[in-house]
Amino acid sequence: MKEQLSALIDDEFEISNADHLLIAAKSNGELKQAWMSYHLIRDAMRGNIPQCGQMTGRVMAALEDEPTQIAPAAAIINAAMVKKPVYKTSRFWSVAASVAAVMFVGLMLFQSRSIDENALNPIEIADNMPTEYITAHQTYAPNSASYYVQDASFTEPR
Amino acid sequence: MSKWMLACGLWCASLNVQALDDPWIVLQKTAFAARELNYQGIFVYQNGNQMRSVQITHMNHGGHELTRNIVMDGQPREVLSQGSDIVIYNAQNDKVVIEKRRGQNLFPAMFPTNLDALKASYEAKFGVVERVAGRDAQVVELVPNDSFRYGYRVWADTEFGLLLKMILTSSSNEILEQIGFTQLSMMNTRDIDWFQPKIDASKSYVMEDAAEVNHVTDNWVIANLPPGYRKIDHIMIAVPGKSVPVNQLIFSDGIASVSLFIEPIIKGTRPKMGHKQVGSTHICANVVDGYQVVVVGEVPAETVRQISRAVSFRKQALVDK
Numbered sequence: 001m002k003e004q005l006s007a008l009i010d011d012e013f014e015i016s017n018a019d020h021l022l023i024a025a026k027s028n029g030e031l032k033q034a035w036m037s038y039h040l041i042r043d044a045m046r047g048n049i050p051q052c053g054q055m056t057g058r059v060m061a062a063l064e065d066e067p068t069q070i071a072p073a074a075a076i077i078n079a080a081m082v083k084k085p086v087y088k089t090s091r092f093w094s095v096a097a098s099v100a101a102v103m104f105v106g107l108m109l110f111q112s113r114s115i116d117e118n119a120l121n122p123i124e125i126a127d128n129m130p131t132e133y134i135t136a137h138q139t140y141a142p143n144s145a146s147y148y149v150q151d152a153s154f155t156e157p158r
Numbered sequence: 159m160s161k162w163m164l165a166c167g168l169w170c171a172s173l174n175v176q177a178l179d180d181p182w183i184v185l186q187k188t189a190f191a192a193r194e195l196n197y198q199g200i201f202v203y204q205n206g207n208q209m210r211s212v213q214i215t216h217m218n219h220g221g222h223e224l225t226r227n228i229v230m231d232g233q234p235r236e237v238l239s240q241g242s243d244i245v246i247y248n249a250q251n252d253k254v255v256i257e258k259r260r261g262q263n264l265f266p267a268m269f270p271t272n273l274d275a276l277k278a279s280y281e282a283k284f285g286v287v288e289r290v291a292g293r294d295a296q297v298v299e300l301v302p303n304d305s306f307r308y309g310y311r312v313w314a315d316t317e318f319g320l321l322l323k324m325i326l327t328s329s330s331n332e333i334l335e336q337i338g339f340t341q342l343s344m345m346n347t348r349d350i351d352w353f354q355p356k357i358d359a360s361k362s363y364v365m366e367d368a369a370e371v372n373h374v375t376d377n378w379v380i381a382n383l384p385p386g387y388r389k390i391d392h393i394m395i396a397v398p399g400k401s402v403p404v405n406q407l408i409f410s411d412g413i414a415s416v417s418l419f420i421e422p423i424i425k426g427t428r429p430k431m432g433h434k435q436v437g438s439t440h441i442c443a444n445v446v447d448g449y450q451v452v453v454v455g456e457v458p459a460e461t462v463r464q465i466s467r468a469v470s471f472r473k474q475a476l477v478d479k
Binding site: 121122123124125126128129130132133134136137139140141 | 257259391393395397399400404406408410415416417419428429430431432433434436439441443445452454455
């Protein structure tokens with residue numbers, strides 16, 4: 001429905017079929033909001049928003065009027081520190097919890113990395129001949145004529 | 159007149175073809191001849207850049223097969239077999255290590271007596287007649303039906319039916335492995351005093367610790383084997399340098415065999431990955447769900463790769479079966 005509304009605003013929707021949209025835009029809160037937003041967006045895209053240039057100036061002026069405060073919250077914090085020991089403050093516990101969580105996650109990452117290092121770093125058999133498997137195959141498989149060809153190095157560990 | 163002679167010639171030729179019309183029968187004959195005849199000779203085995211000469215003596219002594227193989231190159235090694243019991247004497251520096259094995263199809267008994275499994279995966283064709291080890295031999299080509307196995311060329315003695323030579327060929331017809339007699343003679347004696355190892359009194363004889371198969375755990379599923387391959391054995395072996403026994407599953411299509419090794423990856427060890435070829439042997443290593451999976455076989459790379467991918471693990475703890 002919002003898509004149809006957007007199309008209607010852009011003149012891409014048959015207005016004679018748009019009664020339901022207009023009724024909905026008048027009554028329904030969400031669709032009314034959309035109706036207004038789309039118009040604002042369209043106006044902004046066409047550069048039709050008159051106050052835009054004056055906004056910065058108004059904000060700066062308001063800031064000028066604010067009185068200057070030096071360390072405004074210091075007094076309040078001091079009062080709080082005197083009242084409660086550090087470990088009783090909620091801020092302490094939230095920091096402690098964060099530290100513990102970071103350490104826990106870090107430890108897990110560290111541990112999983114130490115396992116993965118082996119798994120992710122396999123031995124390429126093209127570089128490192130798995131002679132123990134070849135020997136076992138030649139020893140137990142039938143029809144293996146290579147039975148006679150076992151290298152000295154193949155039988156060495158036996 | 160000449161027409162009649164041609165017809166006669168064709169009829170004679172067809173008779174000759176009929177006598178030899180099934181190459182499978184020639185292969186089956188090699189399986190029986192290797193087990194039933196009494197012979198001695200020397201054969202050479204070559205795989206990749208390795209070569210060994212082996213002296214063989216075989217006798218069928220009242221229904222019991224006795225074989226002695228002496229490896230003549232490299233590390234001294236004697237293989238004595240009686241039926242399917244095989245004892246290997248490995249001479250090392252100061253000792254002789256004795257290993258016991260079971261049921262190998264050793265040369266020249268490379269083919270099983272039942273060829274049904276092979277017929278599903280290969281086509282057999284007659285080749286020419288060639289001389290091998292001074293004897294006439296009928297060539298039979300075993301052509302694979304798919305790319306999951308190599309081809310074989312077999313030379314069978316025309317007189318005794320014995321397998322004289324066999325080569326393993328890749329799809330591009332390259333020779334990967336060969337084994338064949340260079341010298342062969344039939345024995346007339348019934349004497350079996352040759353059936354003993356050469357004992358070296360200066361060395362101590364040590365029995366190799368046999369791998370105990372106490373329990374077999376299998377929480378894996380092998381879903382999609384290459385066509386024609388069946389599981390023929392499952393053993394637990396002790397691999398040197400490993401603290402836990404390793405599962406070895408053996409698959410075969412009747413002649414080619416592939417070993418699949420499965421073991422849990424122990425924390426702190428680096429798993430093996432990748433692919434390698436040594437002569438006719440392909441090796442593929444993979445990690446599946448925290449298990450090390452290694453596949454080794456004298457088969458094309460595609461076959462070891464597919465078997466290594468066929469393994470999946472059920473989501474449960476290892477349970478003794």
